[in-house]
Amino acid sequence: MNKSCIIIAGPTAVGKTAISLQLAKEFSTQIISADSRQCFRELNIGVAKPDWLDLESIFHYFINSHTIMDSVTAADFEKYALTSVEEIFKDNDTAIMVGGTGLYIKAFLEGLDLIPQTPQEIRIDIISQYNVLGVDWLFHEIKTKDPDYFDKGEMGNPQRMMRALEVIMSTGKSILSFQSHKKRKRNFNVIKIGLELPREDLYTRINERVDAMITAGLILEVERLVSFKNLNALQTVGYSELFDYFDKKTSLTEAISLIKQHSRNYAKRQMTWFKKDKEIKWFPPDINAIMDFVNNELTK
Numbered sequence: 568m569n570k571s572c573i574i575i576a577g578p579t580a581v582g583k584t585a586i587s588l589q590l591a592k593e594f595s596t597q598i599i600s601a602d603s604r605q606c607f608r609e610l611n612i613g614v615a616k617p618d619w620l621d622l623e624s625i626f627h628y629f630i631n632s633h634t635i636m637d638s639v640t641a642a643d644f645e646k647y648a649l650t651s652v653e654e655i656f657k658d659n660d661t662a663i664m665v666g667g668t669g670l671y672i673k674a675f676l677e678g679l680d681l682i683p684q685t686p687q688e689i690r691i692d693i694i695s696q697y698n699v700l701g702v703d704w705l706f707h708e709i710k711t712k713d714p715d716y717f718d719k720g721e722m723g724n725p726q727r728m729m730r731a732l733e734v735i736m737s738t739g740k741s742i743l744s745f746q747s748h749k750k751r752k753r754n755f756n757v758i759k760i761g762l763e764l765p766r767e768d769l770y771t772r773i774n775e776r777v778d779a780m781i782t783a784g785l786i787l788e789v790e791r792l793v794s795f796k797n798l799n800a801l802q803t804v805g806y807s808e809l810f811d812y813f814d815k816k817t818s819l820t821e822a823i824s825l826i827k828q829h830s831r832n833y834a835k836r837q838m839t840w841f842k843k844d845k846e847i848k849w850f851p852p853d854i855n856a857i858m859d860f861v862n863n864e865l866t867k
Contacts, residue, residue, distance in 0.1 A: 569660070569756050569863075570656045570660055570661075570662075570754070570755040570756065571660065571661050571662070571664070571756040571757070571758060571865060572661075572662045572664055572755055572756070572757055572758070572759065572816060573590060573661065573662070573663050573664070573701065573758045573760065573861060574601075574664050574665075574672060574676075574759045574760060575587045575663065575664070575665040575666075575760050575762065576601075576667065576669070576672060576759065576760070576761050576841050576847065577588070577667060577762035577835065577838075578667060578762075578769060578833075578834035578835075578837040579615075579667055579773065579830055579833060579834050579838070579840050580615075580769065580772045580773045580776045580830070580834065581762045581763065581764055581772070581809075581834075581852060582746070582762055582771060582772075582852030583665050583666070583667065583762055583852075584615070584617050584621075584665065585663075585852065586726060586760075586762060586816055586852055586854055586857060587663050587665035588617065588621055588625060589854045590663050590857070590858075591625045591852075592625070592662070594661040595659065595661065595680075595754055596655060596659040596661050596662055596663060597625060597627070597628065597655050597659070597662065597663070598624045598625060598626070598627045598628070598662075598663045598664070598665060598666075599627070599629055599648050599652060599655075599662065599663070599664045599665075599675075599676065600627055600628065600629040600630045600665060600666055600668025601629070601644070601648070601664050601665060601667075601668050601671045601672045602629075602630075602665075602666040602667060602668055602671075603639070603644075603668040603671060603724070603726070603727075604615065604800070604803055605629070605630045605631075605666075606629045606630065606631070606632045606633045606639060607631075607633055607634065607635045607637075607800050608631045608632075608633070608635075609634065609635045609649050609795075610635070610651045610787050610791060610792075610800070610801075610806075611788060612780050612783050612784055612785045613780060613785050613788060613789065613805035613806055614659050614805070615780075616630060616631075617630070618719075619818070621636065628647070628648070628651040628654075628655075629644070629647060629648065629651070630797075632647070635745040635792075635795055635798050635800040635801060636798070636800075637743070637800070638753075638799060639800075640682075640710060640730075641670045641673075641674040641679055642673055642674065642679050642681065642682070643813060644671045644674055644675065645671075645674035645675055645678060645679060648664070648671075648674075648702045651677065652664075652675075652755065654801070656755070661865070662755075667837050668721075668724075669721065669740045669837065669840040669841055670721065670727070676750075676753065676757060677750040677751055678749075678750065678751030679745070680745045682734060682742065682745045683737070685724075685733050685734060685736075685737035685738070686737060689733055689736055689737055690729075690799070693729050693732055693733055693736075694729060694797055694799065695797070695803065696755060697725065697802060698730060698796070698797060698810075701811070702725060702799070702807070702829070703812070705725060705729065705732070706722070706728075707729050708732055709722070709731060709732055709735075712732065712735050713731055713735040713741045713742075714730065715741045715743055715744075715828055716728075716731045716741050716742060716743055720742070720743060721836060721840070722832075722836055723804070723808060723829065723832050723833025723834075723836040723837070724803065724804070724833065724836075725802040725803060726799055726800070726802045726803050727759060729799070729802055730799075731740065732744075747796055754851065756865065757846075758861060758865075759844065759846050759847040759848065760847065760848055760849075760850060760857060760860070760861075760865045761841050761842075761844075761847040761849045761850070762849075762850060762851070762852050763838070763846065763849050763850075763851065764851060764852070769834060770831050770834075773827060773830045773831055773834060774779065774827050774831075776813040776830075777805075777823065777826050777827045777830060778823075779867065780805070785809070786809060786819075789805075789806055789809040789810065790809075790813060792806065793810065793813050798818070801811075801863050804830055804833055805826050805830070808822040808823075808829065809822050809823040809826075817849050831838075841854070848860060
């Protein structure tokens with residue numbers, strides 16, 4: 568049998584983790600996370616990692632693999648994930664990749680061109696201004712300086728947005744122009760599955776998940792990271808809003824409301840990204856329908 572990688576993509580809170588775990592158990596295989604935040608060991612509740620029992624029972628690559636001190640790019644993920652999938656294929660014909668970071672999945676499947684190195688002082692200045700002026704400033708800067716990224720990039724992810732701004736300011740070119748237009752050929756088959764729900768249902772799940780995160784201790788998790796708030800890894804939804812709360816820029820109620828709003832905005836951007844890929848087969852988070860489709864694809 569040929570080697571195959573099953574991709575489970577979709578917006579935040581749609582149910583990707585549960586489906587990936589069920590598939591991994593069905594095929595007795597391992598999972599590669601394609602989430603740009605779950606790789607950081609210090610981030611837990613706010614990035615919705617699988618619980619420790621699931622991580623104990625099924626090995627996940629790219630979860631708890633890095634520290635917030637590390638700079639992790641899509642190109643880094645491409646190398647990491649290609650090595651990981653080959654490790655899985657040593658013992659299994661099927662691998663699972665799951666996540667909502669579209670650029671990471673694209674890098675893994677198609678490759679990325681190298682982005683030129685950018686001056687550290689530009690990066691530091693952007694992060695500093697973002698911390699003072701907030702996401703509205705970041706939106707305005709990207710819309711003005713890189714309208715192409717504003718229209719097509721991950722505008723729900725401040726970390727990616729700052730990286731895009733850094734590149735345009737350093738090179739004069741959009742970060743999107745460095746993405747490979749020639750797809751690399753991989754030596755395994757790919758089955759692309761997208762999970763979706765009616766918008767109202769998805770937004771309800773997002774709001775409920777944020778409430779559950781608060782109950783689970785997200786505020787304390789973020790408070791412990793306040794001294795690291797300027798790191799690139801922490802310029803992200805669920806953390807930035809609570810940093811503002813600890814800086815007394817917003818109330819706790821406002822911060823929680825903003826986490827929900829920014830998460831909904833991010834989900835919309837994720838769906839826009841993934842819907843452009845016509846190879847993705849879309850399903851509600853229903854394991855039975857997905858298993859029927861996967862088994863059919865594997866026997867072709």
